[in-house]
Amino acid sequence: xxxxxxxxxxxxxxxxxxxxxxxMISSFIFFAGLTSGFIVYSGDSLAKQLNVxxxxxxxxxxxxxxxxxxxLQWAYIQTKRxxxxxxxxxxxxxxxxxxxxxxxxxxxxxxxxxxxxFFTSSNAxxxxxxxxxxxxxxxxxAGLILIIGAVISSYKAVPNVLNIFRxxxxxxxxxxxDILWIYLYVFLLLNQ
Amino acid sequence: MxxxxxxxTHTAHHDHAAHGDHGxxxxxxxxxxxxxxxxxxxxxxxxxxxxxxxxxxMTLSILFxxxxxxPDESFPLLEMLLGKFAPEGRxxxxxxxxxxxxxxxxxVFFVLTAGLSGTFSNLLIPLxxxxxxxxxxxxxxxxxxxxxxxxxxxxxxFFIETGPAxxxxxxxxxxxxxxxxxxxxxxxxxxxxISMVLFxxxxxxxxxxxxxxxLNMRTKGMDLWKMPLTIWAFxxxxxxxxxxxxxxxxxxxxxxxxxxxxxxxYLSDIYIAGQALPNEGGSPVLWQHLFWFLxxxxxxxxxxxxxxITSEVIATNARKPIFGYHAMVYSLIGITILSFIVxxxxxxxxxxxxxxxxxxxxxxLVIAVPSAVKTFNYLxxxxxxxxxxxxAMLFAIGxxxxxxxGGLTGIFxxxxxxxxxxxxxxFVVAHFHLVMGSAAIFGMLSGIYHWFPKMFGKMMDAKLGYxxxxxxxxxxxLVFFPMHFMGLDGVPRRYYAFTEFESMSEWLSVNKFITWxxxxxxxxxxxxxxxxxxxxxxxxxxxxxPWESTTLEWTAPVEHLHGNWPGEIPTVYRWPYDxxxxxxxxxxIPQTTPLSETMSSNLPHDFEGNEExxxxxxxxxxxxxxxxxx
Ligand code: HEM
Ligand SMILES: [Cu+2]
Numbered sequence: 001x002x003x004x005x006x007x008x009x010x011x012x013x014x015x016x017x018x019x020x021x022x023x024m025i026s027s028f029i030f031f032a033g034l035t036s037g038f039i040v041y042s043g044d045s046l047a048k049q050l051n052v053x054x055x056x057x058x059x060x061x062x063x064x065x066x067x068x069x070x071x072l073q074w075a076y077i078q079t080k081r082x083x084x085x086x087x088x089x090x091x092x093x094x095x096x097x098x099x100x101x102x103x104x105x106x107x108x109x110x111x112x113x114x115x116x117x118f119f120t121s122s123n124a125x126x127x128x129x130x131x132x133x134x135x136x137x138x139x140x141x142a143g144l145i146l147i148i149g150a151v152i153s154s155y156k157a158v159p160n161v162l163n164i165f166r167x168x169x170x171x172x173x174x175x176x177x178d179i180l181w182i183y184l185y186v187f188l189l190l191n192q
Numbered sequence: 193m194x195x196x197x198x199x200x201t202h203t204a205h206h207d208h209a210a211h212g213d214h215g216x217x218x219x220x221x222x223x224x225x226x227x228x229x230x231x232x233x234x235x236x237x238x239x240x241x242x243x244x245x246x247x248x249x250m251t252l253s254i255l256f257x258x259x260x261x262x263p264d265e266s267f268p269l270l271e272m273l274l275g276k277f278a279p280e281g282r283x284x285x286x287x288x289x290x291x292x293x294x295x296x297x298x299x300v301f302f303v304l305t306a307g308l309s310g311t312f313s314n315l316l317i318p319l320x321x322x323x324x325x326x327x328x329x330x331x332x333x334x335x336x337x338x339x340x341x342x343x344x345x346x347x348x349x350f351f352i353e354t355g356p357a358x359x360x361x362x363x364x365x366x367x368x369x370x371x372x373x374x375x376x377x378x379x380x381x382x383x384x385x386i387s388m389v390l391f392x393x394x395x396x397x398x399x400x401x402x403x404x405x406x407l408n409m410r411t412k413g414m415d416l417w418k419m420p421l422t423i424w425a426f427x428x429x430x431x432x433x434x435x436x437x438x439x440x441x442x443x444x445x446x447x448x449x450x451x452x453x454x455x456x457x458y459l460s461d462i463y464i465a466g467q468a469l470p471n472e473g474g475s476p477v478l479w480q481h482l483f484w485f486l487x488x489x490x491x492x493x494x495x496x497x498x499x500x501i502t503s504e505v506i507a508t509n510a511r512k513p514i515f516g517y518h519a520m521v522y523s524l525i526g527i528t529i530l531s532f533i534v535x536x537x538x539x540x541x542x543x544x545x546x547x548x549x550x551x552x553x554x555x556x557l558v559i560a561v562p563s564a565v566k567t568f569n570y571l572x573x574x575x576x577x578x579x580x581x582x583x584a585m586l587f588a589i590g591x592x593x594x595x596x597x598g599g600l601t602g603i604f605x606x607x608x609x610x611x612x613x614x615x616x617x618x619f620v621v622a623h624f625h626l627v628m629g630s631a632a633i634f635g636m637l638s639g640i641y642h643w644f645p646k647m648f649g650k651m652m653d654a655k656l657g658y659x660x661x662x663x664x665x666x667x668x669x670l671v672f673f674p675m676h677f678m679g680l681d682g683v684p685r686r687y688y689a690f691t692e693f694e695s696m697s698e699w700l701s702v703n704k705f706i707t708w709x710x711x712x713x714x715x716x717x718x719x720x721x722x723x724x725x726x727x728x729x730x731x732x733x734x735x736x737x738p739w740e741s742t743t744l745e746w747t748a749p750v751e752h753l754h755g756n757w758p759g760e761i762p763t764v765y766r767w768p769y770d771x772x773x774x775x776x777x778x779x780x781i782p783q784t785t786p787l788s789e790t791m792s793s794n795l796p797h798d799f800e801g802n803e804e805x806x807x808x809x810x811x812x813x814x815x816x817x818x819x820x821x822x
Contacts, residue, residue, distance in 0.1 A: 015327030015408040022400040026438045033442035033482060040481050041457070048473060120454040122472035127455045131446065 013165055020169045024176045027139065031132070031180060035187055038128045042191065050125040050192045055111035058185055061104040068097035069178045072147070072171055079167050084154055087167075091151045094174070098144050105133050125191075132184045136177070143177045146170040227337075229329035232752050234336050235315035236647055239640070241336075242307020243724070245343055246633075247717070249298035254707075254714055256291045259283045261700075261707035263689040277355060285688045286375050289358035292686055293376070296361030297384070298346065301391055304494040304632045306339045306398075309433075312497055312639050313402045313426040315647060319745035320420050322411025322762060324755040327404035331397045338394035345387040349380045357384035360686060362483055365458035365476050369450045372464055382451070385444055392437045399430035399437075406430075411744070413764035417521075418783070420743050420768040421514060424521050425500020428528045429493050435532070436489035443482035450474070477542050484535035491628050492531045496524060498635020499566060499595075502588040505642050506570055508741045509585035510577025511779050513769035516569045523562035523569075530559045540611045549608040556606035563599055567592065578772065578779075582739070583657025587638035590665050591631045597669075598627025601676065616686075619679025622672045630668045637664075637720070644724075645738050649750045650731030656723040660716055667713030674702050742782045743768050766798065792816075 042049045075090025109130065112118075119130045150166040228234060255274075258267065259282075266281035277287040314332065318325055326332045349356035358376025359367035363384070371378045406427045410419075419427075446457040450471075458479050459471035507514040514520060536544065536552030544552075570592045579585065601623040604610050614620060637660075644652050683696055691700040737746040744764065748756050762784045770781040775793035787794050787805065791812045799805040 015404045018404040018408055019328055019331070019400050022403055022434060023396075026396055026400070026434045029435055030438035030442050033439035033485070034446075036485075037442065037446065037457075037478055037482055040478050041475055044475060119449075120456070122456055122470075124455060124457045124474055127449065127457065131449065135445070 013161075017165075017169060017172075020172055024173065027176075028180070031135070031184065034128065034131060034135070035184070038125065038187075038191070041128070042125045048123060048125055050129070050188070051123070052112065052115055052117045052126060052192070054129075054185075054188055054192055055108045055115075057104050057108035057111055058188075061101050061108065062182065062185055064097050064101040064104060065178050065181050068094045068101065069175055071097060072174050076167050076171050079154075079164060082160070088151065088154050091147055091154065095144060095147055095151070098140055098147070102137055102140055105137055108133065129188060132188070136181055136184060139177045139180065143170070143174045146173055227333060229325075229333045230752075230754055231314045231318050231325050231329065231332060232647070232756075234332055235311050237336050238307060238310030238314060238339070239647070241340060241343060242303050242311060242636075243721075245298050245302040245307065247721070248347065249295050249303060250714055250717065252291045252295040252298075254710060255283065256288055256295070257707040257710045259288055259688070260691075261704040263691055263700075283688075286358055287355055288688045289360075289374070289686065290356040290376050290380070293358050293360050293363075294346065294349070294356045297357075297388075299629065300361060300490065300494065301388070302339075302343055302346070304628070304636070305395060305490070306391070308494065308497050308632065308636045308639075309395075309402075309426065309429055310336070310339065310398060311636075312422070312501060312643070313398070313430065315643060316420075316422055316745060317402055317405050317426060318409075319646070319748060319756060320423055320743050320768075321406065321409065321414055322744050322757075322764065323405060323409040324757075324761070326401045327409060328401055332401050335394045335397040335401065338390045338397065342387045342390040342394060345383050345390070349383045352379050352383070354378045354380055356380045362487065363447075364483075365447065365450065365474075365479050366462055369447055369458050370462065370464070370469075371451060385448060385451075389441065389444060392441050395433055395437055399433040402426055402430040403434065411761045411764060417518075418764055418767050421503035421517070421520055421524075422497075422500040424524055425496045425503070428524050429496045429500075432489045432493050432496070432528055432531060436486045436493075439482055440486040443479060443486070446482075447479070477539070480539050480542060481535070484538045485532070487538065488535045489531045491624070492527055494628055494632045495635075496527065498591060498632040498639075499524070501635045501639040501642070502570065502591050504743070505584045505588040505638050506573050506592075507769050507771060508642075508739050509580045509582055509588075510574050511580070511771045512573055512577045513771055513773075514569065515572035515575075516565070517767065517769060519565055520569055523565040526562035527559065530555060530562070534559060537606055537608075537611070540608045541615045546608070553606060553608045557603065560599065560603055560606075563595070567596055567599070582641065583652070583654055583661055584638045584642035584739075586658070586661040586665075587634045587641060590661065591634040591638065593665075594626050594631040594634060594668070597673075598623055598625075598631060602627060613682070614679060616684055617679035618675040618683045618685055621685050622675035622679060625672045625675075626668075630672065634665075640724070642739065643745075644727065645734035645750075646745055648728050648731070649734055649752075650727050651734050651738065652727045652731060653723050656719050660719040660723065663716030663719070664713055667709045667716060670709035671706050671713060674706060678702065740780050742770055742780050744783055747782060747784055 071090050072094040075087050075094065078084075078086035078090060112126075112129065117126045117129075119127055121127055146166075147170045150163075150170045153163050153166050223229075225233065228237070255270075258270075267278075268281045270278040270283065271281045274283075274287070277284050277290075283291075314326070317323070346356075354375040356376055357363065357368070357380045358374060359381070363381070367373045367377055368381055369377075371381070406419075406423060446455075449455040450457050450459055454470070456471040456474040458476050459469065459474040460476075462469045462471060503514055503520060534552060534556045536548060537556045540549050540552070574589070601619065605614055605620065605623055641652055641657055644650070678699055681696070681699070683690055683699060690696050691703060734750060736750055739746075744762060747762050749758065764783045765786045766781065766783055768783050770776075770783075772779045773781060773790075773793045776790060777792070781790055781793070787798055788808075791809065794809055796806065796809075799809070
């Protein structure tokens with residue numbers, strides 16, 4: 001018993017973090033599948049290319065999501081220094097920014113429909129824009145759930161290892177979702 | 193104590209076992225047999241569900257074979273069984289298409305993906321690597337229950353008014369995208385899609401777990417190059433799954449939008465009953481790209497675990513080290529990579545740019561190289577082996593046979609020009625049923641016979657096993673071999689009654705022959721099912737290492753424990769294929785035997801360049817030579 005628990009401990013969290021990485025890989029492949037679908041589709045003829053301008057709302061979204069990554073990173077640094085009050089502040093700020101991002105994306109949809117670019121367009125390149133953003137928002141929601149998990153453990157008296165572990169997986173996943181959006185946005189800008 | 197609390201909240205199950213002396217947690221029927229988080233139990237759940245689904249899919253195939261052999265006859269029994277799906281005792285044409293579709297879907301995904309990987313990856317990854325359980329036992333349990341739910345939904349489509357999906361296992365649009373296209377395109381298709389999304393979620397959770405376990409939880413001494421080939425195969429299969437299944441989800445998501453939200457990803461210029469649909473601009477070929485980007489890797493997801501199992505069974509029962517261990521691993525890696533760049537060979541006749549077709553043709557034919565490496569290595573392992581013909585061994589050899597005979601026709605199909613003739617004919621059906629269907633099923637059966645003692649602590653009856661093997665082996669060839677000739681004659685696949693065409697009516701006799709052979713094959717499975725169920729309850733008790741095998745799973749006690757090994761996890765000192773090593777006094781040396789205990793059989797390369805050990809070995813040899821001289 002004296003040495004064993006330490007060993008299991010090391011083994012039981014490391015593989016779980018790894019699982020988060022593998023999950024991100026498969027989600028990235030999902031988006032890679034969608035964007036490749038876009039390329040195959042729009043490469044067919046001129047009429048099938050993306051012929052609307054991306055709304056400015058997407059620029060604001062990008063700023064918001066980058067800011068949220070920074071605030072989360074800050075919260076993580078504070079956690080490591082055991083500044084739990086600041087950790088919570090950072091986490092709440094991140095959640096607020098995440099929600100603001102989502103609203104900004106939804107506003108982007110409103111702008112697009114205003115331009116006559118509907119989801120059920122006969123040019124599926126436009127439908128793709130909605131699909132990209134929709135599934136990205138679902139990832140944001142998943143990220144928010146992880147962050148809320150971290151918030152909860154920051155209020156409860158859980159062992160600090162677990163607290164840090166939850167922070168770590170939230171942070172990795174959130175940065176991933178952030179980069180994912182930048183990837184999608186740049187992809188759309190290059191193709192419009 | 194902080195760490196302990198942490199373990200208990202997080203991975204309740206296996207850690208308890210690790211310090212089992214803390215007293216036992218309550219084991220109820222529900223958490224032992226139903227919502228179990230123990231990898232061995234989950235493996236059995238996958239196996240039994242897989243076998244059940246296999247029997248269902250086989251029954252479906254017998255039903256449509258009856259239609260093909262007797263297109264004009266009426267079987268009142270069918271009407272009794274199937275009701276309005278077989279009015280007046282003849283299969284309804286739409287229902288025929290449903291049968292083919294669901295047969296393919298269940299066999300490819302539910303039996304040969306979940307049933308095969310789910311069973312053997314779960315059973316063997318922790319046991320052969322020396323881990324207490326999977327990286328996340330909870331996710332592992334979810335993986336099974338998602339699969340079980342997917343199975344129920346898929347089967348439930350037989351009980352709805354419009355019947356199951358019917359546009360083939362590849363569900364090409366527009367048949368799959370327009371709910372009105374045919375009866376099966378309605379609710380049946382919707383349920384198919386829901387079921388498959390759950391299935392993919394299950395596969396991903398399983399696959400992610402396998403990869404994480406293999407990379408993080410190997411016991412001491414088990415470096416990657418000491419892993420059995422089974423583990424290599426499961427590991428690479430899981431990677432292929434993680435990289436390809438999400439693309440299927442992407443394709444399905446777009447299909448769902450087309451079906452229910454009015455988008456036009458795949459739809460264009462369609463008239464139903466003279467009425468033009470509003471959908472415009474879509475591309476059905478887009479679906480094929482996305483689908484086959486998963487679809488081709490998927491066929492290797494099906495095959496690779498079977499190849500891994502075969503490597504293990506052949507080496508063990510030929511009492512020889514596997515020939516070319518490194519080549520076996522590199523060829524698996526080669527197949528893994530290549531499988532992602534050949535999907536276009538399913539699309540040669542979609543009007544693809546001939547240059548692109550040429551590229552896909554080359555990548556496709558290149559896959560034959562690693563496949564051939566594997567085949568030759570199996571044959572070389574068998575060559576002058578001290579073969580023990582256990583049922584598992586027969587099935588493994590059967591796999592090699594099917595892999596060769598089916599792989600050869602792949603080379604025909606891989607030629608873009610030849611494929612113009614052969615595409616969508618029975619030649620393709622023959623090809624993939626031999627190379628994928630029969631080969632992978634034989635790998636799976638081989639694994640079941642081989643690891644049954646590990647799973648259930650009992651032995652299966654060998655005589656029934658031989659009967660099962662020979663009947664199945666012969667009937668598989670009798671069923672699929674004639675299909676090559678039908679295909680060369682241009683007989684199209686998925687036709688309800690092609691023998692009604694004048695030019696193909698002569699094939700009716702062959703169809704009858706195939707159907708009776710298929711029935712023979714189906715009856716042979718009764719021998720297996722009886723043997724399987726009987727042995728679980730009343731079979732002979734097994735000893736710990738019935739096949740005299742070297743790998744770690746046989747060092748675990750026959751009784752199943754949470755955590756697999758009662759004390760410490762064994763350490764590994766050597767590769768898994770030390771069979772009949774010259775100089776050793778037994779014909780197998782388990783991986784757990786240190787080199788210091790086998791001085792008489794050590795070879796220079798066993799020390800991996802460790803000079804100290806080499807010196808000790810040399811000293812020992814000098815010493816012993818002296819003794820011999822005296
Ligand atoms: C030597 C290697 C192989 C080559 C060159 C090859 C080539 C091909 C080609 C070109 C096709 C398309 C035929 C057509 O639709 O016109 C095909 C179909 C197929 N192959 Fe292979 N193949 C090989 C090995 C395999 C293996 C190892 C498996 C499975 C384990 C497999 C499973 C399938 C399946 C399932 C289909 C039919 C899919 C469908 O249309 O329903 N093949 N193969
Ligand atoms: Cu293929």
